[in-house]
Amino acid sequence: MLPIPEKFTLSVGKGEGKEKLTAFDAALLDAGIGNMNLLRVSSVLPPRCVYVEKMDMPFGALLPIAYGSITSDVPGETIAAAIGVGIPEDADSFGMIMEFSGFCKADEAAQRVESMVVEAFDMRGLKLKEVKVKAIDHVVEVCGSVIASCPLFYKL
Amino acid sequence: MLPIPEKFTLSVGKGEGKEKLTAFDAALLDAGIGNMNLLRVSSVLPPRCVYVEKMDMPFGALLPIAYGSITSDVPGETIAAAIGVGIPEDADSFGMIMEFSGFCKADEAAQRVESMVVEAFDMRGLKLKEVKVKAIDHVVEVCGSVIASCPLFYKL
Amino acid sequence: MLPIPEKFTLSVGKGEGKEKLTAFDAALLDAGIGNMNLLRVSSVLPPRCVYVEKMDMPFGALLPIAYGSITSDVPGETIAAAIGVGIPEDADSFGMIMEFSGFCKADEAAQRVESMVVEAFDMRGLKLKEVKVKAIDHVVEVCGSVIASCPLFYKL
Numbered sequence: 305m306l307p308i309p310e311k312f313t314l315s316v317g318k319g320e321g322k323e324k325l326t327a328f329d330a331a332l333l334d335a336g337i338g339n340m341n342l343l344r345v346s347s348v349l350p351p352r353c354v355y356v357e358k359m360d361m362p363f364g365a366l367l368p369i370a371y372g373s374i375t376s377d378v379p380g381e382t383i384a385a386a387i388g389v390g391i392p393e394d395a396d397s398f399g400m401i402m403e404f405s406g407f408c409k410a411d412e413a414a415q416r417v418e419s420m421v422v423e424a425f426d427m428r429g430l431k432l433k434e435v436k437v438k439a440i441d442h443v444v445e446v447c448g449s450v451i452a453s454c455p456l457f458y459k460l
Numbered sequence: 461m462l463p464i465p466e467k468f469t470l471s472v473g474k475g476e477g478k479e480k481l482t483a484f485d486a487a488l489l490d491a492g493i494g495n496m497n498l499l500r501v502s503s504v505l506p507p508r509c510v511y512v513e514k515m516d517m518p519f520g521a522l523l524p525i526a527y528g529s530i531t532s533d534v535p536g537e538t539i540a541a542a543i544g545v546g547i548p549e550d551a552d553s554f555g556m557i558m559e560f561s562g563f564c565k566a567d568e569a570a571q572r573v574e575s576m577v578v579e580a581f582d583m584r585g586l587k588l589k590e591v592k593v594k595a596i597d598h599v600v601e602v603c604g605s606v607i608a609s610c611p612l613f614y615k616l
Numbered sequence: 617m618l619p620i621p622e623k624f625t626l627s628v629g630k631g632e633g634k635e636k637l638t639a640f641d642a643a644l645l646d647a648g649i650g651n652m653n654l655l656r657v658s659s660v661l662p663p664r665c666v667y668v669e670k671m672d673m674p675f676g677a678l679l680p681i682a683y684g685s686i687t688s689d690v691p692g693e694t695i696a697a698a699i700g701v702g703i704p705e706d707a708d709s710f711g712m713i714m715e716f717s718g719f720c721k722a723d724e725a726a727q728r729v730e731s732m733v734v735e736a737f738d739m740r741g742l743k744l745k746e747v748k749v750k751a752i753d754h755v756v757e758v759c760g761s762v763i764a765s766c767p768l769f770y771k772l
Contacts, residue, residue: 308518329735330739341658362620404481464676465676583641
């Protein structure tokens with residue numbers, strides 16, 4: 305079996321590039337995850353996975369991560385992404401991670417993602433202790449990107 | 461090297477949510493894979509990977525999975541997804557997994573995916589013993605989603 | 617932690633199929649990666665990851681891979697994909713992988729991806745030793761696909 309992640313953090317970033325992929329890359333760098341190999345997952349917080357403010361990860365490591373992202377090359381457009389993690393009341397239970405991205409402000413993205421976490425807990429009959437949310441927005445200059453992410457990693 | 465999966469199953473689900481992501485989440489729950497971290501792969505059945513009716517997986521585990529999925533917020537629309545796994549005649553060979561999703565009934569999705577498996581075996585000059593197929597459809601109420609999947613996992 | 621890849625290669629392919637997914641599958645086969653489980657990553661070359669011309673990989677293995685791909689069912693359309701890997705001057709540093717796909721010739725795709733690698737190194741203040749690039753194009757017959765990839769694997 306692949307090892308189950310033991311730590312998580314929340315990380316957001318924004319950036320500009322000459323191409324959509326390099327704008328996305330700039331956002332990843334701003335979020336502190338630009339030097340990892342992102343392995344996108346969908347989207348469960350494993351039981352007893354511990355929140356940390358900052359995560360040490362070796363360059364090029366395979367990093368399981370849930371994220372929302374949006375990239376635009378329309379100058380003046382407002383883009384936003386948000387990530388929300390629902391922590392369960394029962395510490396032995398798992399939690400849920402939800403992401404959102406769209407053409408709005410960070411506040412609205414944060415609200416959307418928070419209500420999605422609540423809905424995901426309701427569907428499972430799980431009790432919610434706390435929702436951690438981070439959101440970011442950006443007004444596109446030339447080609448801009450935002451990301452809101454929940455990297456999942458391991459004790460080193 | 462990452463460990464090669466040893467077991468597989470076929471699993472379909474459908475659901476409704478307030479947002480597209482929560483509708484997808486409801487479909488995952490219905491398919492019995494809503495509490496895992498899906499790691500989407502493309503799409504080979506490893507040699508000697510064993511079919512099981514039901515798979516035990518710890519919450520939050522990283523689950524390699526091939527799937528087709530479609531989500532719609534147009535009430536009345538019919539959406540469908542199908543998954544097909546081609547089992548090779550030679551037990552030491554690998555097999556192929558194909559997925560399909562679209563606006564049709566489950567029957568049509570199943571036929572499409574079955575012929576894709578046949579085509580994938582033909583391209584490789586592999587002999588086909590059996591195609592396992594599962595398909596599902598759903599008429600969207602508010603925001604609906606279907607998934608047809610082949611989770612790949614390990615002996616615990 | 618998931619194991620960090622130790623070897624990489626560059627691989628391109630093109631193919632035709634009856635459906636978009638089987639056309640993509642034909643391109644994967646042509647690129648020599650059609651019998652693996654692709655695990656798409658985004659997109660860092662780990663430090664001291666070694667270039668090899670040819671990579672041995674067991675059937676059905678989970679293969680971390682960065683790639684650009686495009687599939688079209690419009691006969692006569694020219695489609696292209698390119699992959700570029702920037703090797704750092706400092707052998708202990710990491711490198712960057714960039715991919716591109718679009719409606720153009722292989723030459724143009726190669727140029728786009730090369731300048732993206734340069735931009736990614738500039739953003740990080742990294743010194744570039746060399747950019748390895750591979751590109752491919754294809755004129756669609758019925759349903760065609762191209763892929764340009766950087767598979768990342770392990771010493772066996």
